[in-house]
Amino acid sequence: MGWRTPVVIVVCGCLVSMISFGPRATLGFFLTPMSQANGWSRDVFGLALAIQNILWGLGQPFAGAIADRFGTMRVLCAGGTFYAIGLILMAYSTSPAMLDLAAGVFIGFGLAGCSFSVVLAAFGKLLPERWRLLAFGAGTAAGSFGQFLYSPVAVSLMDAFGWETTLIVFGAGMLLVLPLSLAIATAPAEPGAAHGAAPQSLRQALSEAVGHRSYLLLVLGFFTCGFQLAFITVHMPAYLVDRGLSAQVGGWTIAVIGLFNIVGSLASGWLGNLMPKRYILSFIYFARAAAVLAFIMFPVTPLSSILFGAVMGLLWLSTVAPTNGIIALIFGTRWLATLAGVAFFSHQVGGFLGVWLGGVVFVRTGSYDAVWWLSVLFGLLSAVINLPIVEKPVVRAAAVPA
Numbered sequence: 001m002g003w004r005t006p007v008v009i010v011v012c013g014c015l016v017s018m019i020s021f022g023p024r025a026t027l028g029f030f031l032t033p034m035s036q037a038n039g040w041s042r043d044v045f046g047l048a049l050a051i052q053n054i055l056w057g058l059g060q061p062f063a064g065a066i067a068d069r070f071g072t073m074r075v076l077c078a079g080g081t082f083y084a085i086g087l088i089l090m091a092y093s094t095s096p097a098m099l100d101l102a103a104g105v106f107i108g109f110g111l112a113g114c115s116f117s118v119v120l121a122a123f124g125k126l127l128p129e130r131w132r133l134l135a136f137g138a139g140t141a142a143g144s145f146g147q148f149l150y151s152p153v154a155v156s157l158m159d160a161f162g163w164e165t166t167l168i169v170f171g172a173g174m175l176l177v178l179p180l181s182l183a184i185a186t187a188p189a190e191p192g193a194a195h196g197a198a199p200q201s202l203r204q205a206l207s208e209a210v211g212h213r214s215y216l217l218l219v220l221g222f223f224t225c226g227f228q229l230a231f232i233t234v235h236m237p238a239y240l241v242d243r244g245l246s247a248q249v250g251g252w253t254i255a256v257i258g259l260f261n262i263v264g265s266l267a268s269g270w271l272g273n274l275m276p277k278r279y280i281l282s283f284i285y286f287a288r289a290a291a292v293l294a295f296i297m298f299p300v301t302p303l304s305s306i307l308f309g310a311v312m313g314l315l316w317l318s319t320v321a322p323t324n325g326i327i328a329l330i331f332g333t334r335w336l337a338t339l340a341g342v343a344f345f346s347h348q349v350g351g352f353l354g355v356w357l358g359g360v361v362f363v364r365t366g367s368y369d370a371v372w373w374l375s376v377l378f379g380l381l382s383a384v385i386n387l388p389i390v391e392k393p394v395v396r397a398a399a400v401p402a
Contacts, residue, residue, distance in 0.1 A: 004126070006126075010123070010131070011183075013122060013139055014142035016177050016180050017142040017146070018145055019146065019174060020080070020143070020174070023083075023170040025147035025150060025233055026150050028236060031235075032237070032238060033163045034099075038093075038095075041359075042238065043356075045103075045234075045359070046235075046359025046360070047100065047356060047359065048102075049103060049234050050352045051108060052104045052108040053108070053230050053348045054108070054348055054351075054352040055109055056111040057344060057347065057352070060115075060117055060341035060348070061338055063337075063341065064117065064121060064340060067118055067186070069188065072181070072186045073182065075113045076118060080113070080175060080177030080181070081178070082110035085102075086103060086105070086106025086107035087102075087170050087171035090103050091163075091164040091168050110174075112341075114177050114181075115143075116139050117337070117340055119184060123184075126186060132325070134269045134273075136269050136272075136321040137265045137268055137270065138269065143317060144265060144313070145259075147254065148257075150170075151255035154251070155248060200334060202338065205339065209342065214330065215327070215330065217389050218386070218389060220346065222343050223346045223349060224382035225319045226349065226350030226352075227354040227374070228375050228379065229317075229351065230355045231358050231371055237251070245300070252306060252309075253305045253308070257313040260312075260316075261314065264315055264316060265321060272322050276391055277322035278322075278388075278389040278391060280318075281382075282382075284318055289376045291312055292376050292379065323340075330391070330392070354375075357371050
């Protein structure tokens with residue numbers, strides 16, 4: 001691979017993950033100023049980001065299939081370009097339809113092409129197996145560092161230059177994904193298979209996965225991850241303002257989530273080499289439910305918000321490394337981006353419902369309480385769902401010599 005040593009691949013992949021996840025994690029800060037500037041209720045902004053989540057999920061399997069078949073570079077470049085266009089168009093959105101197009105369609109498909117799902121699949125193909133789980137954790141942690149870095153930057157830029165200029169700056173920064181994609185480009189796949197296994201087509205890979213009980217349980221559990229993360233990312237800043245706290249507290253809460261998730265993601269990747277990954281996932285979902293329950297049962301203060309952010313940060317994207325690790329262990333890496341993308345679609349269906357229900361429930365009841373309680377319930381269900389997963393490779397028929 002020449003100059004593309006494992007260290008170079010991991011560093012450049014982590015930078016792509018950071019740049020792509022950072023702006024998306026700050027979009028909740030634009031809810032209040034954009035809604036006030038255009039006379040929108042919160043459900044308008046919530047619907048646009050719900051569209052973003054569902055299109056991100058819908059686009060992910062297709063982006064993964066293209067990356068698996070033709071290589072990751074063109075997918076990353078297309079995704080970064082779409083993402084940049086979406087952020088810049090958001091700055092000029094004056095109608096709900098234009099906001100849906102910018103924040104929903106362009107950013108949704110942009111994320112499908114350049115988010116950490118594609119990056120982690122590239123890691124799985126390019127890196128030695130001993131690097132794999134730790135690299136999965138590092139790539140996810142880098143996305144969290146983007147959340148930590150971009151959140152206070154977004155608040156500062158909005159205070160100094162306004163929300164429109166902030167979106168344009170973030171859009172221009174997304175174009176850095178294009179040169180970085182050179183380092184994590186994978187070669188187009190050749191027909192055939194390794195290790196003497198029979199060649200497997202995309203249709204066969206999908207059929208095998210959909211018929212596998214452990215994969216279905218993994219996909220169902222991943223729904224909760226998307227529901228909780230999307231709801232908190234988008235509605236947490238406004239929730240804290242409603243409780244009488246400043247926008248800066250919301251900014252630092254989201255930033256602390258990103259900071260602590262660096263530790264959580266790296267730890268989950270490391271632990272995945274030492275213990276069954278299904279136990280890690282079950283613990284994460286249970287702990288999230290407990291954290292949300294504690295947060296809503298006590299008075300909301302700046303200290304409780306930051307503490308909640310720290311605890312949730314440890315659990316935030318720490319599901320990604322064990323989820324991708326289980327998929328790679330069961331099915332191999334040939335169609336890893338595709339199968340991880342299908343699982344991520346479930347994640348984004350949850351994200352769609354979390355963002356959309358947050359806006360709708362608040363408009364109708366004046367409170368987010370019902371969605372918080374749903375988050376607790378889904379966390380408990382996912383903790384149970386992940387326990388029966390069987391972590392062992394599928395057995396395939398060997399290739400027949402000509």
